[in-house]
Amino acid sequence: MKNISKIVESKTAYILILPAVVFILLFSIIPIGESLRYAFFDFQLNDQAKSGLYINANYNIALYDETAFYIRSFLDMEEEVVTKDETKLQIDAIRNMLDEYDQYMLNNISSPDMASVVSVNNEKLAYVTKIRDNIMSSLEKLYSFDEPFVCEEDMFAVASELDTAIISSNFSGLNNFKSVLTDTRVHSTVGFTLIFTFISVFFELCFGMALALIMNKALKGRGIIRTVSLIPWAIPTAVAALIWSYLYNGSSGIISHLFAWLKIIPEPTELLLSSTGSLWAIILADVWKTTPYMALLLLAGLQTIPHSLYESSSLDGATKLQQFGSVTLPLLKPSIFVALLFRTLDAFRVFDLIYVLTGGGPGGTTESVSIYAYKVMFAQTRFGYGSAVVLVMALTVGLITFAYIKLLNVKLIND
Amino acid sequence: MQTAKTSKTIMTVIILYLLIIAFPFIWVTLTSFKPESEIWGQSALKLFADQPTMEHYEALFKTTILNSLKNSFIIASITTIYVTLIASFCSYAIARLKFKFKKVLVAVILATSMFPQMIVVGPIYRTFVKLGWTNSFYITLPYSMITLPVATFILITHFAKVPVEMEESAYIDGASKIRTFFRIILPLAMPGIFTSAIMTFIGVWNEFLLSLTLNSDEKFRTATVAISFLRGQFQIFWGQVTAATVILTIPTLIIVILFQKQIISGITSGAVKE
Incomplete structure (x- = not known):
């Protein structure tokens, strides 16, 4: 009886999780797998020969057919103007050659479903390469005769398509990853992203902690503090970035003028036009947007600490600072861990804020890894290389998570 | 003192x-x-x-910004409805039912929420191009990737809070698990469902990267992308930009003022366990 109800229970559970599992599979797991696959190919959307993932070489048989047709018609035209028998013999020889190749294509390369691009093995690849070489050399021989040819240029232009028809494999193994490791732009973007993440999260944690402690003490006005704190967190990052880009702009930005007046920067225009200025501008905007969120997370943790613990420790004669060190911090550790982890991962994949605020400029000095990967994929359409960059980023994110878990010694999933 | x-x-x-x-x-x-x-x-x-x-507001209303706001609203609403539904099924099973691979499922959901979003954008873009789904409301489907983990974790904590006795008594009365879920559990977990719906809505409303890559056409742009395009390459109409930021902040302001309790619970329920 008990067994049956257990089976029913797990059956029900499987039905209930099914929709979520399907979505996770379709939009997370499979795309991640695909990205991994892309990274092993020289996959470029705007380059016809590389716009797919070709483990094997391919042959564009439709293009061959078309080329052969044009070569024949040009040969007909030349035949009418040439005078020597020798030349005519050569033209016939080329025709016979083409007939032979047509037969080969029909027997060995054409697929039953008449696909225009078909996969070819090494042997066939060698043969179609030979076809290309033979046609080219016999055409060169033909045009070496002294005759009043009429379409030499067109002939060679068309014949060069035979080369385009051969699509070699773009499987590149670990090459993309090797290039990522030596790409100076990857180095500089990873460096920038780490600096940005470290400084932003550090300030957010310090200010957030101070704010949480104050909010925990404040008796009046908690409601308004909460409402106001939520607004920076809740507005779209793109909107926040635009607001700050107005405050920072060199000619009419109030913040850039304020900083110039305080002598923090030499000129108001320096804020977004110098690399250090931009770095700090981005950090300030990020700290403004996420410190309230950090404070709310920590405040929630503070409120779970029983008041009696403070009372008993103050009876033991502990000062406020000692209380913070011996009661607050240890009990707040899980909250600090979660807040730090969430924020670090978020900051490391920063995209919207920089995309809208500086666009990676000036001169690419504020490019985060995400921005660089986006540019590689969508501006240069190099999906293979872009995927390798993203995977290196994902690996770094994994390492950061692992480091946090080890450093703070916390269990990620409570049972 | x-x-x-x-x-x-x-x-x-x-x-x-x-x-x-x-x-x-x-x-x-x-x-x-x-x-x-x-x-x-x-x-x-x-x-x-x-x-x-008021000239900047008048100029702004002549652009497609209102249409983009409408797109954002439609896309965020559709996503909120279906994600909340499937997340509540899934979280109920995780919180209450025994089944194999539960830990694996939780770990996978957690891991997907930590992965950089950029990793799925390339393959999703290519698939959407192949299917002819770019510049359409199909964009709501991949939005599950960013919202489902958050919604699920919020709901797990809320389902776990529903007293087991309520469920058991209904079960003894002969109601099936599914029936119990709809009749007893769902109404009791309503605050949690509401919280996860709000968080999902905000998450989609604020999303930028997927919208930028999948719906680049002016007709289907969401508000966040539309506003970023106001910042042109050479000339910036700050008047319109500031007016647009004001307009886009208003919906957020309304949501925050109306639902701040739910939002706070949503932010912290994943972070504070027990």
Whole structure:
């Protein structure tokens, strides 16, 4: 009886999780797998020969057919103007050659479903390469005769398509990853992203902690503090970035003028036009947007600490600072861990804020890894290389998570 | 006992904090009413406009910004409805039912929420291009990737709070698990469902990267992408930009004021366990 109800229970559970599992599979797991696959190919959307993932070489048989047709018609035209028998013999020889190749294509390369691009093995690849070489050399021989040819240029232009028809494999193994490791732009973007993440999260944690402690003490006005704190967190990052880009702009930005007046920067225009200025501008905007969120997370943790613990420790004669060190911090550790982890991962994949605020400029000095990967994929359409960059980023994110878990010694999933 | 001095310091710090948080909004709002001539140069640094104007708002409404707001609203609503539904099924099973691979499922959901989003964008873009789904409301489907983990974790904590006795008594009365779920559990977990719906809505409303890559056409752009396009390459109409940021902040403001309790619970329920 008990067994049956257990089976029913797990059956029900499987039905209930099914929709979520399907979505996770379709939009997370499979795309991640695909990205991994892309990274092993020289996959470029705007380059016809590389716009797919070709483990094997391919042959564009439709293009061959078309080329052969044009070569024949040009040969007909030349035949009418040439005078020597020798030349005519050569033209016939080329025709016979083409007939032979047509037969080969029909027997060995054409697929039953008449696909225009078909996969070819090494042997066939060698043969179609030979076809290309033979046609080219016999055409060169033909045009070496002294005759009043009429379409030499067109002939060679068309014949060069035979080369385009051969699509070699773009499987590149670990090459993309090797290039990522030596790409100076990857180095500089990873460096920038780490600096940005470290400084932003550090300030957010310090200010957030101070704010949480104050909010925990404040008796009046908690409601308004909460409402106001939520607004920076809740507005779209793109909107926040635009607001700050107005405050920072060199000619009419109030913040850039304020900083110039305080002598923090030499000129108001320096804020977004110098690399250090931009770095700090981005950090300030990020700290403004996420410190309230950090404070709310920590405040929630503070409120779970029983008041009696403070009372008993103050009876033991502990000062406020000692209380913070011996009661607050240890009990707040899980909250600090979660807040730090969430924020670090978020900051490391920063995209919207920089995309809208500086666009990676000036001169690419504020490019985060995400921005660089986006540019590689969508501006240069190099999906293979872009995927390798993203995977290196994902690996770094994994390492950061692992480091946090080890450093703070916390269990990620409570049972 | 708090002394009067420390409470005064606390009040000062709080007021300063509120000012810093609110300042950018206040400044941008004031600027949006300044005429073009007062936005540039020294007069831009004045608090109030000498001749307040609505011209930027009028100009803005002639662009497609309202259409983009409508797109954002439609896309966020569709995503919220279906994600909340499938997340509540899934979280109920995780919180209450015994089944194999439960830990694996939880670990996978957690891991997907930590992965950089950029990793799925390339393959999803290519699939969408192949299917002809770019520039359409199909974009709501991949939005599950960013919202499902958050919704699931919020709901797991809420389902776990529903007293087991309620469920058991219904079960003894002969109701099936599915029936119990709809009749007893769902109504009791309503606050949690509402919280996860709000968080999903905000998450989609604010999303930028997927929208930028999948729905680049003006007709299907969401508000976040549309507003980023106001910042052109060579010329920036700050008047319109500031007016647009004001318009886009209003929905957020309404949501925050109406649902702040749910949002706070949503932010913290994943972070504070037990």
